[in-house]
Amino acid sequence: MNFYEHTSTSCAQCAVGCGIVAGGGAEHAPKVSGDPEHPANLGRLCSKGAAPRDTLGLEGRLLYPEVAGNQVGWGHALGLVARNFAGAVRDYGPGAVAIYMSGTCLTEDFYVAAKLMKGFIGSANLTANPAACLSAAAEAQAAAFGEDIVPGCFDDIEEAGLVVLVGADVETDAPVLHDRIRAARAAQPGRRFVAIGAPATGADLHLALTPGSEGLLFAGLLVHLAETGALDTDFIENHTSGFEATLLAARRAAPGLDAVASGCGLAPVDVERFYRWFAETDRTVSLYGTGLEATPGAKGSISAILNCHLATGRIGLPGRGPLPLPSQVNAMGGREAAGLTGGLVAHLRAGESADEKLLQDFWQSPTIASGRGPKARDLFRAVADGRIRALWVIGADPVANMPKGRTIADALKRCDFLAVSGCHAGSATAAHADVLLPSLAWGEKDGTVTTAERRINRQRAFLPAPGEARADWWQLAGVARAMGFADAFGFNGAAQIFREHAALSGYRNDGERAFDISGLADLSNADYDALRPLQWPVRYRGSEGSKRLLGDGTYYHADLCARFIATTPSGPARCEDEEFPLVLNTGRVQESTSVFGVAATARTAPVATVDISPADAAAHGVREDDMVRLESPHGHMVARVCILRTQEEGTLSVSMNTGGTFADQARVDALVPAVLDLAAALPRQAPVRLSACEPRAGRRPAPARAETAA
Ligand code: SF4
Missing domain, CATH: 2.20.25 (N-terminal domain of TfIIb)
Structure with a gap:
């Protein structure tokens, strides 16, 4: 090496x-x-x-294109993809083809995929797994601000007097951020930090609320802010709309502190303390993560958080503002380049005819996709019922990592043609592929990602590409050329793609769209190689970018005002059912499919683990490392016990993406209902019961009959 x-x-x-x-x-x-x-x-x-x-290792790497298990040349492999895509379009229309990507794909990969699908094939069927962990936040931010904008940055952590984590397990998922929060807290007496949902070491207050009650908690906070004179009335009057209706809805949902505490499963004294700290601390950052996205009514809960920031004028100023934290490195970059179904590219909106025309004009493309594409789950439903006949999965392993993986596997078996680009041939999805295309792994990639704070980072290769592995954008451009679109896809490197993406962001953009990096459209290849991390927007050449946005009170709705969004908290998932007395929450381990390659995902968590409180463990007679059976009305699974003192009594947590690749009974998605939050894309909770497997840990659990509902 x-x-x-x-x-x-x-x-x-x-x-x-x-x-x-x-x-x-x-x-x-x-x-x-x-x-x-x-x-x-x-x-x-x-x-x-x-x-x-x-x-970084080469063990299990896919090094050459393969068709039916045989090594083939790139020309043959890409030609096969092109012919099958073109054939499906010819026979069934552009809606018969689809591309599904990963949040660890580079922005340049997303851009070329979007250009091919939206502008040259004319299909809206492009989505990515970032949609599964960020769509609720993106939609809530777009509804409030007029565009999917993250106003703040990580530096706000050191500027804040109060940091509120909501469903953000930073200690596990983003340890460097946890270090920064704790260091800031220690550096200045009086600073506080509150963890809501997931616990965090060092928190001054942990609100272990009932999952799904976050919207109620923040509706109650809005009422509290109004009743204690903590509103910024000038800001509300001059820069927002919809406040009165929103406050009225909040009062109905959260009529008093005791009602909120009861609804959230919290002590009134803790709710009062949190409300008081929020009201009295001007410099407050609310950092919400995938744990919040994983609750029912996530979009409403995030809107409720944004309402509290708007009501206090705490947006886009040092130490003040909301800050979403996705799980995947390029979740935001994917959203900038059509990875989310509601977007086109460069924050142009799918379904807006003016935006679609603008995009077609810029690309000079023969067609343009109209309307929003399907979310991930709907995309695989369309595969299952034959509306999508040719599918290309890039950098992702939906059979292993999506809910209802078995159903997805069944859908892929029925698909006329499946291409899979990735690092490993042994993934659960690759098992169904007609053609396998070897991709670059993290240390070999060259391009950009956009991190959670709008920061464009260069990923640079420090390893040579092994075998015949190639960049995903290179593969996409090759297929586009083979389909007859050579003039528009003659990209000779990631820098050229980035320049085109940057130019598009500034095309007919007189400030209507916040996402504007046209100041980078003229970068030379050497400039691109040397690009230091900077935050968008970058409107002028030489600009250092913008740490914060929206601090001037100007938003991206037509009236330039932000919008309060009245929400009706859906309420927590409660298990009154005696037969299934526990609430199961699904989460995720470090998702690493495209970084490690799919085989490594399974190495990360070869056996599913269920987190349980000491009290529930004692009540069920199970000990650390015991194997237990979890049953819901929808199916069952087997998992190993991990007793956590931080796990809320009456609840269990199991990761979404453990074990399924190698252990058929270790799939948590067997338990969760197929009833999803409209804005999110993953099922999150289920009522379950737990029983010890016999024999105990250390011996093989007896095989059980599959009972999963289809
Ligand atoms: S980016 Fe990498 S090093 Fe930084 S917190 Fe995340 S996992 Fe750790």
């Missing part, structure tokens, strides 16, 4: 996107260190970022 020396790149294992200096070292023992000049981490690295060797 040859390492390039001292390459500045960025960690791809979470949406913090820490800077890394990589290169040098012996085979299988790469040297990496935190980049002291990267603003996200200033030299820090967590254990995941500091030990990336699992992301």
Whole structure:
């Protein structure tokens, strides 16, 4: 293994996107260190970022294109994809083809996929798994601000007097951010930090509320702010609309502190303390994560948080504002380039005819997709019922990582043609592929990602591409050329794609769209190679970008005002059912499909683990490491017990993406209902019962009959 020396790149294992200096070292023992000049981490690295060797090995790598298990040349493989896509379009129309991507694909990959699908094939069927962990936040932000905008940045953590984590397990998912929060808290007496939902070491207050009651908690907070004179009435009057109706709805939902406490399963004294701290601390940051996205009514809950920030004028100013934290490094970059179904590219809106015309004009394309595409679950339903006949999965393993993986596998078996681009041939999805296309892994990729704070990071290769592995954008452009679109897809490198994407962001954009990086449209290849991390918008050449947005009170609705969104909290999932007395919450382990390759995902969590409180463990007579059977009205699974004192009594947590690849009974999606939040894309909760498996841990559990509802 040859390492390039001292390459500045960025960690791809979470949406913090820490800077890394990589290169040098012996085979299988790469040297990496935190980049002291990267603003996200200033030299820090967590254990995941500091030990990336699992992301770099060649074990199990797909090194050559394969058709029916046989090595073929790239021309043959790409031609096969092109012929099958063209054939499906000819016979059934553009809606018969689809591309499904991963949040660890580069922005350049997303851009080329969007250009091919939306502008040249004319299909809206492009989506990515970022939609599964961020769509509720993106929709809530667009509804409030007029565009899917993250106003703040990580530096607000050090500027804030109060940091509120809502469903954000930063200690596990984004350890460097957790370090920053704790360091800021320790540096200045009086600073506080509150963890709502997931616990966090060092929190001054942990509100272990009943999952799904977050919207109620923040509706009650809005009422409290109004009743204690903590509103910014000038800001509300001059920069927002819809406040009165929203406050009225909040009063109906949360008539008093005791009602809120009861509804959330919290002590009134804790709710009162949180409300008081929020009201009295002007500099407040609310950081919400995938744990909140994983609750019923997530979009409404996020709107309720945004309402509280708007009501106090705490948006886009130092130490003040909402800050969503997705799980995947390029979740935001994917949304910038059509990875979310409601978007076209460059924050143009699908379904808006003026935006669609603008895009077609820019691309000079023969067609343009009209309307929103399907969400991930709907895309696979369309595969199952034959509306989608040819599918290309890039960098993702939906059979292993999506809910109802078995149903997805059944759908793929019925699909006329499936192409899979990835690092490993042994993934659950690749097993159904007609053609396998070898992709680059993290250390070999060259391009950009956009992290959670709007920061455009360069990912630079510090390893040579193994075998015949190629960039995903290169594969997409090759298929486009083979379909007859050579003039528009003659990209010779990631820099050229980035320049085109940047130019599009500024095309006919006189400030109507916040996403504007046209100041980077003229970068030379050398400039692109040397690009330092910077935050969009970047409207002028030489601009350093913008740390914060919306701080001037100007928003992206037609009236330039923000909108309060009246919400009706859906309420927590309660298990009054005696037969299924526990609430199961699904989460995720570090999702690593495209970073590690799918085989490594299974290595990360070969056996499903269920987190349980000590009291529930004692009540059910189970001990640490016991194997237990979980049953819901929808199916069953087997998992290993992990007793956590932080797990709320009456609830269990199991990761969404453990074990399923290798253990048929370790799929948590067997338990969850197929009833989804309209804005989110993953099922989140289910009533369950738990019983010990016999024999105990250390011996093989008896096989059980599959009972999963289809
Ligand atoms: S916090 Fe996230 S981005 Fe930073 S080193 Fe750890 S895993 Fe990588």
